[in-house]
Amino acid sequence: MKRVNTFEVVPQIENDKECLLRLLDASASLWNELTYERRQSYFGDGDVWDTSEYRGRYNGVIGSATVQQITRKNSEAWRSFFALKEKGEYTNPPSYWGNEDDGRELRTYIRCNQYTIQWGKRSRLEIPVGQELKDEYGLGYHERLRLEVRGNPKWDGKQGRLELEYDEVSDTFRAFQPVTVPDSRLDSRKIEDFPEVENTSRFRNSPLASHEAALDVGANNLVACSTTTGNQYLYDGRELFGRFRETTDEIARLQSKLREGRYSSKRIRRLYRQRTKRRDHAQNALVRDLVERLYDEGVATVYVGDLTDVLKTHWSARVNEKTHNFWAFKKFSHRLACVCEEYGISLEAESEAWTSQTCPECGDHEETVRHGDTLTCPCGFEGYADLTASKTFLRENSDCEIRPMARPVRFEWDDHNWSGKPYPHESSKEVRTNPKVASVESA
Numbered sequence: 001m002k003r004v005n006t007f008e009v010v011p012q013i014e015n016d017k018e019c020l021l022r023l024l025d026a027s028a029s030l031w032n033e034l035t036y037e038r039r040q041s042y043f044g045d046g047d048v049w050d051t052s053e054y055r056g057r058y059n060g061v062i063g064s065a066t067v068q069q070i071t072r073k074n075s076e077a078w079r080s081f082f083a084l085k086e087k088g089e090y091t092n093p094p095s096y097w098g099n100e101d102d103g104r105e106l107r108t109y110i111r112c113n114q115y116t117i118q119w120g121k122r123s124r125l126e127i128p129v130g131q132e133l134k135d136e137y138g139l140g141y142h143e144r145l146r147l148e149v150r151g152n153p154k155w156d157g158k159q160g161r162l163e164l165e166y167d168e169v170s171d172t173f174r175a176f177q178p179v180t181v182p183d184s185r186l187d188s189r190k191i192e193d194f195p196e197v198e199n200t201s202r203f204r205n206s207p208l209a210s211h212e213a214a215l216d217v218g219a220n221n222l223v224a225c226s227t228t229t230g231n232q233y234l235y236d237g238r239e240l241f242g243r244f245r246e247t248t249d250e251i252a253r254l255q256s257k258l259r260e261g262r263y264s265s266k267r268i269r270r271l272y273r274q275r276t277k278r279r280d281h282a283q284n285a286l287v288r289d290l291v292e293r294l295y296d297e298g299v300a301t302v303y304v305g306d307l308t309d310v311l312k313t314h315w316s317a318r319v320n321e322k323t324h325n326f327w328a329f330k331k332f333s334h335r336l337a338c339v340c341e342e343y344g345i346s347l348e349a350e351s352e353a354w355t356s357q358t359c360p361e362c363g364d365h366e367e368t369v370r371h372g373d374t375l376t377c378p379c380g381f382e383g384y385a386d387l388t389a390s391k392t393f394l395r396e397n398s399d400c401e402i403r404p405m406a407r408p409v410r411f412e413w414d415d416h417n418w419s420g421k422p423y424p425h426e427s428s429k430e431v432r433t434n435p436k437v438a439s440v441e442s443a
């Protein structure tokens with residue numbers, strides 16, 4: 001089975017960063033040149049496979065192996081385009097990395113046997129660059145560009161083609177490393193297959209997955225999560241939404257100043273793109289942070305509310321707008337599904353009707369009142385609404401025993417990470433126990 005390791009590449013000196021940027025920029029240029037030529041052929045009834053021999057020009061910067069890799073990746077894109085077209089599916093021919101306004105999307109692909117990653121206290125990645133770059137940046141003839149990496153490889157196996165990309169908004173380099181994991185190793189995470197825990201492989205040492213989690217997805221709190229291990233997480237989106245709003249206001253201001261007959265400008269389009277990029281970045285980081293956390297806890301199943309359900313039942317029009325534009329709920333669900341699959345966690349969409357209004361103490365959902373972040377019930381219950389909802393949702397779907405809940409952790413976005421603190425808002429009615437000392441074991 002194919003899995004993907006994702007990590008950050010962190011050049012330690014400006015020289016290395018510049019060298020890496022040059023490599024990615026030249027790669028994007030090669031891709032775009034090739035794409036341009038093939039699109040010309042395609043729309044002009046020519047043969048897309050018949051390309052000219054200009055690619056050697058890139059060898060000096062990128063190195064011939066990477067030139068080949070990018071060419072191959074481009075050909076794959078065209079092949080799958082033709083395959084889809086043949087099946088009668090609507091699809092567009094492969095497109096450029098980036099555009100004229102925004103510049104290129106900086107990215108490259110490194111062949112599986114051309115790079116090495118060493119994981120350790122100071123993990124590092126080595127990738128080849130062309131002779132020209134070596135000369136310019138002081139690398140020896142046989143040397144490769146050596147870069148520090150941060151992150152944890154989740155999967156161990158035969159390494160595939162490495163993808164490297166630069167995210168301009170957050171000024172970070174990210175790497176995606178596909179690995180082929182033997183099927184048996186994936187199975188090993190199931191407790192019934194491997195009762196003996198003292199295996200040496202990282203996967204056998206990983207927490208045995210038998211726990212479950214439920215998510216409540218919202219507009220202010222992007223995600224509230226409860227797990228059967230007794231943990232609660234809250235991802236606060238207010239700060240992020242505030243910034244989204246600011247950009248939206250700026251767009252409106254610029255639009256009001258446009259000359260008559262004009263409806264957009266370069267600057268406006270740029271702001272729109274920036275707004276989307278920021279949101280996507282935070283969203284992807286949230287999904288990854290959450291799923292990694294759940295994986296480490298040994299969660300095997302995640303319950304999430306059914307989308308149509310969520311949008312229909314208890315969301316006002318204003319909240320809906322917030323979720324569609326700002327939080328892009330569909331995109332979020334898709335991302336969540338992908339990352340869960342990557343970690344071998346199964347994601348189940350269930351109806352969550354009433355869960356946000358149900359009292360966890362007496363089960364009532366008609367007399368309860370939700371005010372701001374708090375849910376109160378005539379029976380005396382008072383608790384944090386979204387967290388309570390995720391716990392109720394978990395209880396409705398899970399057959400596992402649910403451990404008493406620890407103090408929730410609240411995460412805020414700081415432009416790069418979701419950093420968490422114990423949540424101070426405590427409800428007196430809910431039992432708070434350290435899950436580590438709880439004696440209840442899940443089945």
Ligand SMILES: [Zn+2]
Nearest residue numbers: 359362377379
């Ligand atoms: Zn009640």
